[in-house]
Amino acid sequence: MSMEMAEVANPAIMAENRESLERIQEEARALEHPEPAPRIDEEAGRGPRVVRPLGRPKIRVQDLNFWYGPTHVLKHVSMDIAANRVTALIGPSGCGKSTLLRCLNRMNELIPTSRLEGQILIDGTDIYRNADPVMVRRRIGMVFQKPNPFPKSIYQNVIWGAQINGYTGDRDELVEHCLRQAALWDEVKDRIEDHAYGLSGGQQQRLCIARALAVKPDVILMDEPASALDPIATSKLEETIIDLKERYTIVIVTHNMQQASRISDATAFFYLGELIEMNETIELFTRPANPQTEDYITGRFG
Numbered sequence: 429m430s431m432e433m434a435e436v437a438n439p440a441i442m443a444e445n446r447e448s449l450e451r452i453q454e455e456a457r458a459l460e461h462p463e464p465a466p467r468i469d470e471e472a473g474r475g476p477r478v479v480r481p482l483g484r485p486k487i488r489v490q491d492l493n494f495w496y497g498p499t500h501v502l503k504h505v506s507m508d509i510a511a512n513r514v515t516a517l518i519g520p521s522g523c524g525k526s527t528l529l530r531c532l533n534r535m536n537e538l539i540p541t542s543r544l545e546g547q548i549l550i551d552g553t554d555i556y557r558n559a560d561p562v563m564v565r566r567r568i569g570m571v572f573q574k575p576n577p578f579p580k581s582i583y584q585n586v587i588w589g590a591q592i593n594g595y596t597g598d599r600d601e602l603v604e605h606c607l608r609q610a611a612l613w614d615e616v617k618d619r620i621e622d623h624a625y626g627l628s629g630g631q632q633q634r635l636c637i638a639r640a641l642a643v644k645p646d647v648i649l650m651d652e653p654a655s656a657l658d659p660i661a662t663s664k665l666e667e668t669i670i671d672l673k674e675r676y677t678i679v680i681v682t683h684n685m686q687q688a689s690r691i692s693d694a695t696a697f698f699y700l701g702e703l704i705e706m707n708e709t710i711e712l713f714t715r716p717a718n719p720q721t722e723d724y725i726t727g728r729f730g
């Protein structure tokens with residue numbers, strides 16, 4: 429009698445084997461691909477619905493909780509952010525979008541009373557337990573709501589971060605390369621030594637992107653980068669963002685629903701510190717699963 433037949437003859441052993449095999453497979457899957465653990469309140473049919481985005485996850489947020497002093501501002505957030513895509517974070521004011529963004533590059537820990545629980549993995553590395561915060565901030569660049577160039581020349585703004593990191597390559601080349609990537613080169617190439625404050629708001633914002641790119645990050649976080657810009661500058665910035673995703677992973681906070689639908693591949697909707705729904709942008713905007721998402725994107729609240 430072969431082994432196989434012996435097993436067939438003993439259903440109890442077979443069931444046990446199958447069960448342990450399943451457990452091993454489950455554990456292996458969990459190691460490779462920890463579930464984002466959506467908590468779906470089936471009875472009400474309106475619980476969080478988190479659909480894992482397409483593509484390789486660059487960033488994995490796992491059961492993230494965050495407090496400022498006693499205030500619990502991010503609650504059990506689990507989500508994946510795919511590499512080389514644009515992920516938009518949306519939701520009403522105060523729901524925790526900027527806080528989440530700052531958790532992704534360890535900027536929040538500079539706030540004395542803050543506390544974080546859970547994990548954030550970037551390329552599989554836990555950035556709070558196994559990485560140096562300075563390295564994390566270098567790999568994960570940030571562009572803020574208000575353009576904040578340094579009071580220096582355009583050239584000095586771009587080279588600054590690379591310089592303090594001991595960049596030894598060709599500086600002119602790096603400056604040109606970053607300004608081209610930020611779609612600013614053609615507008616400033618003849619006045620590269622001019623003061624950055626002489627640029628328009630939209631140009632200053634693209635300069636800040638060029639400055640962020642110069643330290644060679646692989647993720648760029650943008651917190652409402654177009655909110656201070658006019659429609660022309662905004663559309664230029666949006667084109668830049670779409671071009672940048674070929675090389676970078678981009679996470680953008682925006683209050684502008686049209687902007688989210690124009691430039692992002694995946695969208696995450698937050699409400700009162702909870703991730704309510706995440707999906708491919710087109711799905712989330714055309715078929716929101718949660719009534720709160722629908723109310724928000726159609727402008728009924730927020």
Ligand SMILES: Nc1ncnc2c1ncn2[C@@H]1O[C@H](COP(=O)(O)OP(=O)(O)OP(=O)(O)O)[C@@H](O)[C@H]1O
Pocket residue numbers: 496501519520521522523524525526527528539
């Ligand atoms: N440094 C801080 N200290 C204490 N509380 C803070 C701090 N920063 C933010 N908060 C609080 O945390 C909550 C989330 O704020 P956060 O700035 O992340 O919201 P947001 O979604 O970015 O809002 P907005 O759309 O207005 O920018 C808010 O209640 C806010 O008041």
Ligand SMILES: [Mg+2]
Pocket residue numbers: 525526527651681
């Ligand atoms: Mg904010």
